[in-house]
Amino acid sequence: MKLWAGRFQKETDTLVNDFNSSIGFDVRLYRQDIAGSIAHARMLGEAGIIEAGEAEKIVEGLKTILADIEADRVEFSLDNEDIHMNIEALLTARIGDSGKRLHTGRSRNDQVALDTRLYVKEEIPSIIGLVLELEQVLVKKAKAHLDTVMPGYTHMQRAQPTTFAHHMMAYANMFKRDVTRLEDCLARLDECPLGAGALAASTYGVDRFMTARELGFSKPTDNSMDSVSDRDYAIELLSALSILMMHLSRFSEEIILWCSWEFKFVDLDDAYSTGSSIMPQKKNPDVAELVRGKTGRVYGDLLTLLTVMKALPLAYNKDMQEDKEALFDAIDTVELCLPVFAAMLDTLTVLPKNMSRAAAGGFINATDCADYLTKKGLPFREAYMIVGRLVNLCAKTGDTLDTLTLKDFRAISGLFDEDVYDALALKTCVNQRKVYGGPAREAVERQIALIEEFTAQRAQ
Numbered sequence: 001m002k003l004w005a006g007r008f009q010k011e012t013d014t015l016v017n018d019f020n021s022s023i024g025f026d027v028r029l030y031r032q033d034i035a036g037s038i039a040h041a042r043m044l045g046e047a048g049i050i051e052a053g054e055a056e057k058i059v060e061g062l063k064t065i066l067a068d069i070e071a072d073r074v075e076f077s078l079d080n081e082d083i084h085m086n087i088e089a090l091l092t093a094r095i096g097d098s099g100k101r102l103h104t105g106r107s108r109n110d111q112v113a114l115d116t117r118l119y120v121k122e123e124i125p126s127i128i129g130l131v132l133e134l135e136q137v138l139v140k141k142a143k144a145h146l147d148t149v150m151p152g153y154t155h156m157q158r159a160q161p162t163t164f165a166h167h168m169m170a171y172a173n174m175f176k177r178d179v180t181r182l183e184d185c186l187a188r189l190d191e192c193p194l195g196a197g198a199l200a201a202s203t204y205g206v207d208r209f210m211t212a213r214e215l216g217f218s219k220p221t222d223n224s225m226d227s228v229s230d231r232d233y234a235i236e237l238l239s240a241l242s243i244l245m246m247h248l249s250r251f252s253e254e255i256i257l258w259c260s261w262e263f264k265f266v267d268l269d270d271a272y273s274t275g276s277s278i279m280p281q282k283k284n285p286d287v288a289e290l291v292r293g294k295t296g297r298v299y300g301d302l303l304t305l306l307t308v309m310k311a312l313p314l315a316y317n318k319d320m321q322e323d324k325e326a327l328f329d330a331i332d333t334v335e336l337c338l339p340v341f342a343a344m345l346d347t348l349t350v351l352p353k354n355m356s357r358a359a360a361g362g363f364i365n366a367t368d369c370a371d372y373l374t375k376k377g378l379p380f381r382e383a384y385m386i387v388g389r390l391v392n393l394c395a396k397t398g399d400t401l402d403t404l405t406l407k408d409f410r411a412i413s414g415l416f417d418e419d420v421y422d423a424l425a426l427k428t429c430v431n432q433r434k435v436y437g438g439p440a441r442e443a444v445e446r447q448i449a450l451i452e453e454f455t456a457q458r459a460q
């Protein structure tokens with residue numbers, strides 16, 4: 001018999017029973033559900049709403065249920081719909097009538113709001129931990145490649161020289177923002193909805209401050225209607241995770257390009273790449289491709305949640321049961337992608353010769369050539385025109401700027417001297433870019449120090 005059977009004269013149709021039930025996926029909230037119930041029971045006892053002895057029995061009963069679930073000794077039933085009613089039914093079966101007092105002054109609506117919040121509150125720090133591990137790999141790679149010159153691109157055209165370290169630190173900064181976004185989300189969700197009841201709290205005088213404290217929240221939520229109808233924290237988390245996946249996906253795309261024969265900037269470790277069933281020569285960047293692909297999944301989860309919540313009137317509506325699979329899927333996907341991506345990055349080999357060969361072509365020192373003339377007094381726009389003519393000349397002769405003769409240079413501007421060759425050397429081009437945030441060794445070392453400080457603060 002259903003917990004709510006009193007008002008009904010017929011059994012629920014089996015189709016509806018299956019359709020309505022969420023135990024298949026909300027079973028993963030059993031720990032949070034039991035923790036919430038223990039705090040609630042203790043509070044009921046403490047506040048004198050139920051007898052202290054009964055509260056004690058409930059708490060003990062819940063503890064044995066927890067132990068049995070962890071030992072895989074519990075069977076959940078579809079008839080009991082969700083994790084909340086399953087646990088309540090188990091409790092009453094075990095301890096008798098005292099179990100029936102647990103639901104005093106609460107509803108499944110505040111219960112599910114609490115359970116998902118508690119779940120998210122636990123998952124965010126572990127995701128942050130995984131991002132910080134990736135940061136460490138980035139720092140390690142950057143330190144090893146402070147002088148590894150590579151072409152920087154705009155419009156996928158070789159643009160200006162940079163280093164592999166500078167490129168890695170660009171991603172390190174993106175992931176740093178991801179961490180702070182996750183921290184913001186965690187700080188905002190730190191309010192306990194328990195005691196909000198179905199929507200309008202209750203008449204029992206439950207102590208919401210006590211349960212909030214017991215469950216590790218800073219305070220109870222301020223409005224009971226909002227408490228049971230709010231899923232902002234899940235949407236915020238999925239937004240943050242979507243942005244994080246977007247970063248991983250851009251990075252994956254670059255790794256995939258860098259692995260191609262057209263670039264060959266990096267070589268993936270054999271343990272982190274896969275072969276083809278038909279083409280014996282293939283070594284495929286499957287990990288990066290899957291991370292790129294799974295990004296779509298996480299975006300989909302965010303869209304699911306936004307769409308489920310759109311136009312829902314206050315307060316709780318059953319539509320909201322649809323939040324969980326998307327939420328869990330996004331969290332699982334991110335937790336799956338981060339470690340394998342970090343390990344792939346950690347084990348990849350950088351091929352500096354190929355990078356510098358690519359950097360030598362494509363006139364990525366053209367801006368530096370214009371800067372050379374500017375520093376000799378020419379206005380930048382005129383310098384720009386002159387270098388444009390030099391590039392045009394090179395295009396005809398098959399030269400690059402540094403293979404032109406001084407005579408060629410001087411034919412276009414008398415300001416050129418022997419020192420132009422040094423100014424055009426890629427190492428010089430990079431190392432002159434000492435500006436805060438730039439690719440010069442010392443500037444990148446500062447960037448590394450900032451990321452190291454950021455991760456160290458969070459390791460404590």
Ligand code: ARG
Pocket residue numbers: 022026082108109112316318320321322
């Ligand atoms: N399984 C439900 C959910 O996930 C729990 C809340 C049910 N509340 C209700 N009034 N039917 O949303």
